[in-house]
Amino acid sequence: MTSEQQFTVSLSVNGTTMPVTVPARRLLSDAIRHDLELTGTHVGCEHGVCGACTVLLDGVPVRSCLMFAVQAEGHEVTTVEGLAEADGRPHPVQEAFRDCHGLQCGFCTPGFLTTIAAALDDYEPGTAISDDEAREIVGGNLCRCTGYQNIVKAVGRAQEIRSQRAGVALKSHSASEHA
Amino acid sequence: MKPPAFGYAAPASVEEALVVLADLGYDGKVLAGGQSLIPLLSMRLTAPHTLVDINRIPGLSHISVAGDGSVIVGALVRHAELLADESAFSALPLLRRATSNVAHPAIRNRGTTCGSVAHADPSGEMTAILAITGGSVQIAAQGAAIRDVPAREFFLGPLESCLGAGELAVSVTFGAPAARTGSAFLELARRRGDYAMCGVAVAVTLDDENAVSEVRAAYLSVGPIPEVHDLTSAVAGQQSTSADWAGAGEFATTLVEPEGDLHASADYRRRLVAVLTERALPQAAADAVARAEVAA
Numbered sequence: 001m002t003s004e005q006q007f008t009v010s011l012s013v014n015g016t017t018m019p020v021t022v023p024a025r026r027l028l029s030d031a032i033r034h035d036l037e038l039t040g041t042h043v044g045c046e047h048g049v050c051g052a053c054t055v056l057l058d059g060v061p062v063r064s065c066l067m068f069a070v071q072a073e074g075h076e077v078t079t080v081e082g083l084a085e086a087d088g089r090p091h092p093v094q095e096a097f098r099d100c101h102g103l104q105c106g107f108c109t110p111g112f113l114t115t116i117a118a119a120l121d122d123y124e125p126g127t128a129i130s131d132d133e134a135r136e137i138v139g140g141n142l143c144r145c146t147g148y149q150n151i152v153k154a155v156g157r158a159q160e161i162r163s164q165r166a167g168v169a170l171k172s173h174s175a176s177e178h179a
Numbered sequence: 180m181k182p183p184a185f186g187y188a189a190p191a192s193v194e195e196a197l198v199v200l201a202d203l204g205y206d207g208k209v210l211a212g213g214q215s216l217i218p219l220l221s222m223r224l225t226a227p228h229t230l231v232d233i234n235r236i237p238g239l240s241h242i243s244v245a246g247d248g249s250v251i252v253g254a255l256v257r258h259a260e261l262l263a264d265e266s267a268f269s270a271l272p273l274l275r276r277a278t279s280n281v282a283h284p285a286i287r288n289r290g291t292t293c294g295s296v297a298h299a300d301p302s303g304e305m306t307a308i309l310a311i312t313g314g315s316v317q318i319a320a321q322g323a324a325i326r327d328v329p330a331r332e333f334f335l336g337p338l339e340s341c342l343g344a345g346e347l348a349v350s351v352t353f354g355a356p357a358a359r360t361g362s363a364f365l366e367l368a369r370r371r372g373d374y375a376m377c378g379v380a381v382a383v384t385l386d387d388e389n390a391v392s393e394v395r396a397a398y399l400s401v402g403p404i405p406e407v408h409d410l411t412s413a414v415a416g417q418q419s420t421s422a423d424w425a426g427a428g429e430f431a432t433t434l435v436e437p438e439g440d441l442h443a444s445a446d447y448r449r450r451l452v453a454v455l456t457e458r459a460l461p462q463a464a465a466d467a468v469a470r471a472e473v474a475a
Contacts, residue, residue: 004184005186005187007187023184024185024186024187024230025181025182025183025184025185025220027181027182027217027221030181046180046181046221047180047217047218047221047222048214048217048218048286051283051285054285057288057289060259060288061284061285061288062285062288062289063214063285063286063289065217065221066213066214066217066218066286066289067213067217067289068187068213068217068232070187070189070232071213071232071234115284115285119284137284139283139371139372140282140283140284140285140286140372
């Protein structure tokens with residue numbers, strides 16, 4: 001077989017731009033894990049169902065297994081490694097998963113963290129997220145360990161932590177729900 | 180679960196894309212959102228010679244409402260953008276009702292509405308919406324005028340459309356609803372966001388006395404293409420608040436020929452046609468009354 005054509009792509013991941021040389025068929029998920037050696041992004045089903053490989057593309061969640069690395073040039077990719085705050089503190093959703101025991105084996109966790117982190121941006125600090133809204137947010141991610149209850153709790157807790165960090169009290173029901 | 184090797188072109192304009200596609204003929208495959216195509220590649224169910232990635236082409240991300248109320252959606256409009264678009268929603272509420280059922284937010288952020296139509300999956304929401312609104316697909320090819328193909332001619336079979344070699348679907352147009360017409364969309368899936376076992380888009384038109392004058396329904400996951408069925412005869416002339424919607428649902432089951440698969444038997448799908456139709460029609464009738472009041 002003749003050798004495959006290679007493309008050199010500038011991938012901007014977590015604020016750092018790095019060149020990678022890949023064939024067109026290299027999935028973004030594989031470029032992140034194998035070429036950039038950022039193994040926080042996990043690959044589960046590799047056809048878009050499980051959500052484990054979810055990363056943020058220009059701030060919105062996408063499946064990194066349903067994109068080619070050559071398509072990511074010019075876009076800003078954020079993986080789970082890039083969620084922590086500038087001062088090194090964990091992202092509110094990371095702290096919430098620890099508080100609420102939102103993970104067991106941890107395989108699906110990076111996809112949940114990126115998905116929830118992006119969804120939190122749709123809410124003003126201080127606005128509680130209901131359990132129904134939390135279920136809608138995580139509806140596209142599969143977890144085989146937790147039964148989802150603690151993940152749903154962690155969504156509300158993440159918004160509480162985020163609000164505290166912004167110096168805003170959380171309005172309405174959510175604070176009592178996971179006390 | 181890795182895609183096979185393929186050639187890759189990322190043209191910077193529609194004109195350039197059409198030249199590349201014309202050169203490739205049946206060896207070329209257009210890549211837009213990729214949310215259906217990339218799984219097919221990864222599962223090795225398809226192996227195109229060259230992918231023509233249209234994501235770098237400017238000017239294909241427009242959503243516009245024409246003077247007659249029809250909604251034109253460019254080839255690179257993501258489902259999430261259509262879902263959020265207020266002008267499209269007020270012109271054609273069915274668009275948002277259906278789009279919110281397309282997979283999950285992460286898929287909707289990437290997948291395109293036009294690509295979903297071009298994929299011609301009979302379980303796709305937007306194919307059924309294009310059919311029931313009497314919409315059309317705008318198709319470009321090198322050296323040819325854009326041809327406007329109505330939905331009833333566009334879909335040929337499961338995953339098969341009339342798009343030929345060298346052609347590019349540059350936009351889809353969802354048709355404007357007639358006066359005093361309301362709509363509703365319902366589907367049932369094993370899990371939220373999964374492919375529907377059955378879904379229905381309905382349009383109910385009322386006369387000046389709020390009696391039913393026309394009822395149409397398009398189903399997903401029921402036949403090989405999104406067919407539009409006329410259910411008017413089951414409820415014609417009946418008052419919108421007391422029409423025999425269950426009768427219309429039963430009538431619908433005589434018009435469809437669903438096939439069974441791993442997820443639902445043919446009989447179960449036929450039952451879902453009856454139940455979802457019965458539930459959707461009064462919603463659409465109420466919507467027709469509400470829209471007529473707003474218009475008055």
